[in-house]
Amino acid sequence: MCDASVVEDTGTNSEQWSLGNIPVEIFLHICSYLDARFITNSMSLVCKRFHEILSDSAIWRSRISKRWGSKYPPIPVNADDFNWRLACVNIEDQYELWNRKDIKIKSVLRKDIHYAAVDAIHLMNSGLLCVSGSRDRSIMLWDLSNVLNGGTEVPYQVSTDAHKGWIWQLASCGETVYSCSWDTTIKAWNLTHDLQLLSVFKCQTPALSLACTSNLVAAGTYNRNVVIFDTRVGGSQVSLYTAHHGAVLALSMSGDFIISASEDQTLAVWDQRAGKVFKKLNLYENKDEDKAFPMCLSFSNDLLYVGDSKSQLHLLNPAQGKFDIVESYQVGHTEKLTCVKHSMGSILTSSTDRTVRISTPTKNPETIAIIRSQAGEVARFDYTNNVLAVGGTDNALEFWLPCST
Incomplete structure (x- = not known):
């Protein structure tokens, strides 16, 4: 109870501390x-x-x-x-x-399911379902609920020949997952029961990056374009813009903005409402000498993180549409960054140095933990609800799952 209590003590009244009056x-x-x-x-x-x-x-x-x-x-x-x-x-x-990952998290390694590098990986359903895409052209669905509930096996379903080229990235909105490929297409799949093809969007050139919202799906292509489709009107593109001079390696969509990153060393901010490039910036002061280029993006919670080919992580402030560079720093990787994802609680980065690093989401990130991948060079990861899924170059996936209590 939260009421103060008064007790009789050797003939005098004295007030005792309680939940109601503790300082x-x-x-x-x-x-x-x-x-x-x-x-x-x-x-x-x-x-x-x-x-x-x-x-x-x-x-x-x-x-x-x-x-x-x-x-x-x-x-x-x-x-x-x-x-x-x-x-x-x-x-x-x-x-x-x-x-305390050694006692709070367990890892599950799956090899010899995909028979080529796993470049695309995506978590859905609060981390209970994982979708992976590979250079072997297949997409697989992984049910992680069994392991999260104390089991040891990770059941999976296979869709062979999902594409005719390497599968490069995955994204989802609701029950629909999108895959993009070197075969120049984006495909929409329904996951209500199993992997069912819904529609195909043609990009004309290889699609290297992917982002989506409830009604739009966008692809960054090898020939410098960003192609945008409205899923409500079929497979025809509704918009296309060219803001770069090189392949578009990463995309992110939030609100009215599409952020694209290219091997030409630039970032571009596309304003969908205005239908034009709102801002274009170069992260590198000396473009001629520094050959670094952005490779991955994480855009949410009013922050934009960019990982590059020289192992640097850049923090940008999107406030008021300025996208000013706040800081550029090393987070401990020794080779190019392949993926970054941030939240209020952490920043995760992966690299071809075969590690995933978990850092504090502070202005100068401090390392919390380092995961050394058993799946080879880390091509991509996804992280949600304390579930980490890693795709690697050794034809393998590794899942890091919180131990059941």
């Missing part, structure tokens, strides 16, 4: 020994007073500051609008999970 400073000191998720999901529900105390965003902001300093979030935010409690829960969850 705030002592309560918060006790909370400092507990993890943020437990405090949010349990302590805040004990009584109305605890709920009121823990609803103060200043408490969560202070907790983050004591642990991570002024480096989080990595770009300035409006403190009144930022969800400090959610951020604190996320960053502490990710740090605890990966800092």
Whole structure:
């Protein structure tokens, strides 16, 4: 109970501490020994007073500051609008999970299913389903729920000859998954029961990158174009733009913007509403001497991360459409970055150096954990709901799954 209690003690009245009157400073000191998720999901529900105390965003902001300093979030935010409690829960969850990965996470390696490099991998259904695409032209569905529930096997279904060329990337919206390929097509598949082909979108040249929203799917192509299709009007393209002088290696869509990255060393921001390139920028001051080029993107939570061929990670601030470069740094990889994905709680990066690194989502990322891939050079990964799926050049996939409790 949260009511203060008064007891008789040797003939005098003395007030005892209870949940209703414990000093705030002592309560918060006790909370400092507990993890943020437990405090949010349990302590805040004990009584109305605890709920009121823990609803103060200043408490969560202070907790983050004591642990991570002024480096989080990595770009300035409006403190009144930022969800400090959610951020604190996320960053502490990710740090605890990966800092203790030897006891909290198990890995499952699957070889000799695909018989060529696995360049495309995508998680769906909160991490319970994985879709993989390979240079062997097949797509496979992997049911991870068995392992997440304590089993050892990862059942799978195979769709051979899904494309006539290497499958390069996957993306999904709802129950529809899209695959792009060197055979110059994007294909839409329904996953309600198994892999069923819904439609084909023709790009004319090899499709190297892919992004989608509820009604649009876009592909970055080998011949410098970004081709956009409206899934409601069939397989004909509804828009096409050329903002680069080289192959488009990565795409991301958010709101009205499409971000494209090219081997010509540039990024382009396409404004869908205006139908034009909103901004184009080069990450490298000396284009002639520095041959680095962007290879992968992560665009969400008002942040844009770009990984490049010289193992650098670049942070850009999309605020007000400026897309200013905030920082460029090394996160520990020794070869080109192949994939990056960030959230409130972590930054994950992969490389051809055969590692996936988990770092803090601070302005200067600090390494939490390093995963050494058993699948070869890491071509791509996906991460959602604490499930990590890695595709590699040794014809293999590796799944990192939270241990069942």
